[in-house]
Amino acid sequence: MVLSVGDRFGDSEAVVDGSLRLTFTDLVHRVRLAAGAFQQRGIGKGDRVAIWAPNSAEWMIAAFGLLTAGGVLVPVNTRFKAEEAADVITRSGARAVLIQPGFLGMDFAAPAGVEVIDLKSDFLTDATPFEAPSPDWISGDDIADIIYTSGTTGRAKGVMMNHRQTLRLYAEWCDLADLRAGDRYLIVNPFFHTFGYKAGTIAAMIRGATVLPVPVFDVDAVVDLVEREHITMLPGPPTLYHSLLAVPDKTKLATLRAGVTGSADIPVELIRRVHEELPFETLATGYGLTECGTATLSRPGDSFEDIATTVGMPCDGIEVRIAEDGEVLVRGYSVMQGYLDDPEATAETIDADGWLHTGDLGEFTDGGRLRIIGRKKDMFIVGGFNAYPAEIEGFLLEHPGIAQAAVIGIPDERMGQVGKAFVVRKAGDTSALSEAELISWSKQRMAGYKVPRAVTFVDALPLNASGKVMKDQLR
Template identity: 35%
Template sequence: MRGAGLVAGGGPFEVVRGESGALEYVNAPRTLVDFVEATWAHGDRPFLVAEEVVWSYREFFAAATALARRFTEEYGLAPGERAAVLMRNRPEWQVAFWAAQFAGLVAVPLNAWWTEGELAYVLDDCTPAVLLVEGERWQTVRGWARRHGARAVVFDGDAEEGVERYEDFPAPDPYGAPPAVEVRPEDDATIIYTSGTTGRPKGAVATQLAQAGAAVHPRFHAAVAALARGQVPGTGPAPVALMTYPFFHVAAFTHLYAVMAAGGTVVLMPKWDADTAVRLIDRHRITHWSGVPATALQLLDAAERAGNPLATLTQLSTGGAAPPPALTARLGERYGARVEPRTGYGLTETSGGVLAHFGDAYRADPAAAGIPAPAVEVRTDEHGELLLRGQSLIRGYWRDEAATAAAFTPDGWFRTGDLAVMGDDGRIAVVDRIKDIVVRGGENVYCAEVEGVLHDHPAVADAAVVGVPHPVLGEEVAAVVRLRPGAALTGGALREHAAARLAAYKVPAHVVFGDVPRGATGKIAKRELRESAGVVRLGVRSG
C-alpha cells in the first residue's frame, strides 16, 4: 500500500496492541487536551469564522481556558461530571466543548433540533452538572434546569435570575493557563447520543484515548491521499474548510480535527443553504468542503445554476450516508481532477470516520468506502456483518450494560449492523444496513444499490428505498423520489431506467414522488419513510 512507511516502526502512525487488545497509535496524543495543546503554535492564524467575526487560535484558546477555570474555580465542578452543550454552529460551541475538556468534564453535545421532550429524556439520562446553551434554545431546557437545580450558562441570551450570561464574564486573559486538572487517557471525554431513528437515543461514551485516536485517523488518510497525488504530506497551504455538519454530529469532529491539526480555518454556517455555500466558497476562498451526500448534490446544483466554477475548491468530501456512485463522475465532468472526491465511513460508536476513500481510487471504485486507519481492525462475520475494533471505538453506552453487551463481542469487536465486502486490495465496500435489506421472495435487495441507480437519472434530486409488505413475496421494493425543479418524470419511466441497470427483482414496484424525509444530520429517516411508504402498496400517490 502506498504510504506503508507511515505506519512502520518509528513512523508517525505506528501502532501497537494496547492492554485492551485493540490497536493504539504510538507517536500521537493520548488525550484531547494533548491534541489541542499541540495546536497552540498556530497562534494568530484564523481558526473560526462566523459571518463578520473571526477568532484566531490564540483568542479561542484564551476563551476556552478561561471558561475551564470558571468551571473548576467558581463552580467547583469535578472531573467526570457532565457538561451539556446545546447550540447551533457558532464559535462559542467550540469554546464550551474544549473548556469542558480542559476541566476534565465529560462533554455531551446535544442535537440542536431536538424538542423539549427529547432533550429532557437525554438530560435525565446523563444528568449534567452544567448546561451551556445559546439563548434561542434556552427555553427548551429551562424547565429541566429549574426542576433539577442545574447550573446554566447562556450564550447570547437575556439576563435571568439564577442563570449566568457568557457575555457578562470578564475578558479572557490572553496568557491564562488551563486549570491544574489531570486528564488521563482512560477518562471519559464525550457522551454522544445516537440519532434514535430506531428507538430511544443511547449515549455512546468515548474515552480521552478514543477521541485522541479519532483525531489521528483523518491525519493518516490525508497523508496517504497526499502521497497518492505525488505530494509530501503536511506541505502546502493550510486548508480553509466550510463546516456544514452540525457540531453535535461525529462527522463534524472528524472534519474539525483534520483542520485543527493542520492549522486551518473553519468557516461556519448557521444553517445549510446551497446558494449561500457557493457565495461563502468564493468569499473565503474555501479549499475543503465536507457534508452529507444530499447537501453535496445541492451544492453542485447551486454552482451550476450560478455558473460558478468553485475556483478555489480542491476537495469535496461526503460522510454520514452512502454517496450515490454518480457523484464522482459528476465532479469529474465539471471540475476534472482539480477537485478531489472523498468519502468515508464512521459511526457515533467509532467517534467519527475510520474508513476513507479518495482520489483516483475513489473515481475507479465509487461503491467502496475505503481503507481503514492504522489503529482500526476490520473483519466480517459469517453473515457478512462488518465488525470493528480499535482505539477510537467507544467503551460502551452510558448506564446501559445490556445495550453494550449486545453491541460488542466478548473480545471487544463492535457489531456495526452494516453488511460489508472486503476487497483483495484492503478496501471495504459497505453494502447496506442489515435492517435496510428488502427480502423479496427470498432474494436480498440492498436499498443503497437501488438508491444509487435512481440517483443516476438526471431528473432525480433525491431518492430513498424501503420494503413494503407483500402477501406472497413477503416484501417488495418501494421508492420515494424527489424530482429536480422543473423536471417531469413518471414512475413507469423511472422503473424502465432502473430495469436497464438492475435485476428485475430489484426494480421498485412502487414509486412515490415527494420529499425524502431526512434527519438533522442528513440521514434518511427510514422509519418515517416506511410509514409513508405503507400507503404505496394500495396505489396511493404511486407513479
C-alpha cells in the same frame, strides 16, 4: 491539544463566524476563559454538560472550555424536539445545558433541575482564565464526550469516548482527507455529530485549519462564503455535492480543493461529475459509527468507482472483518469505552473478543476495500442523518388513530433515502386520518429527517410466524 494551538499557529485565523474573527492565540484565551467559567460554576473533573445549539464559534469555545476544565461534553441534536432532547439530557446526568434561544424557532428548554445557560450570553467570557491544578490534570484515558446514538430499540444510547482515541484517530483522518495547515474549512456537518465535531473542529485544531461554522445549510449562503472566504475544505453528505453541481456560476467555487463524503450508495456518476465539473482535487469517502468514529477511508489515487462504490480501507490500528452472516465487525483502539449506564447494551454490541457489531452488512472487494451492501437493522440515512424505523414507529403509535405502523427507507433523488410509513388505522376510528394529516402531525413531534415523506394505509401488516413485520414484503 487545544491549548497548544496558540503556540503552534499563533496569529493565523482559527475561527471565522460572521463578523467574529479569532486567531489561534485569541481562541486559546477564549477557551481558558470558558474553562474558568465552568470552574466558577463548580463544574469540573468528570462533570457532564450538554450543548444543544447550532454550529457556532461559541459552541466550539464552550466545548473546548468544558474539556479543558476536565468536564465531559454531551452534544445534543438540534433537530430534536423538546421531549427527545430532555430524555438525552436527563439520562446523561448533565449538570447544565448550553442553548441558543430561538434557533429554528425551537423552545430550547431544559429538564427540571438542569441549569440553562445562553450560549450567546457573556457566560463564556465573564470569568477568570482557567489554570490547571496540575500538569496531569487530564489523562488521555479520561472520558471526553458522550455522544448519543439511536438504536433499533428506538432509545438513544450514550457512546463514551476518551481523549486519546479521538486525538489518534483524527490525526490520521487529517492525513487521509488531505486537511492541511492554513486550509479554510467550511463546516456544514453539525457539531452534535462526530463528522462535524471530531472530523471538523478537532481535526482543524490538530492541523491548524480555519473553521467557518455554518448553522443551517443554505446553498446560496454557502456559495457566497466559499467565494468570499476562499474556502478550500468542504466535507458533507452526498446531498451537499448535488447542490454544488447545480450552482449556475461555478467560478464562485474555484478555491475548493478537498471534500469528504460518506454513504452506502453514492452514484459513480456523482463522483465523476464532482471531479469533472467542480474544482475538487480530492474527494474521499469513508465509513464510521459514533461507536468507533471513522473506521475506513478511501486512499489518494482511488478510482471514481472505488470512491463511489466502496468506503475505502481500514484506518491504521483498526481491524474490520465480515461475520458469517455478512455483518461488518470493527475492532481496535477507536472502539468506544461503552454505552453510558448500559452494560447490557454494551455487551450486546461489543463481543468478548472486542469486536464491535455494527449492524451493517458488507463485503470486501478483491482490492481490500469495504463495500456496505445493506443495513442489518433497517436503518436508513436521510441527507446524512441516521433514521431508525423502530424509533419513528414508536412516535407514530402515539397517534390516537393508529393501531400499527411500520417504516422503511425508500430511495430519494435529493436526500438519498427518506422514510415511508405503512399504517393500520384503529378499528372503529371514524376520523379518516389522511396522509397529509399524519405527516403534519409527525412534523410536530419528531425531528424533520425522521418524518415519513409518504404514508400508505393498509388493512394489515405482513407478519411472520413470530409476529414480526416482514419489511422485505413492504419493500
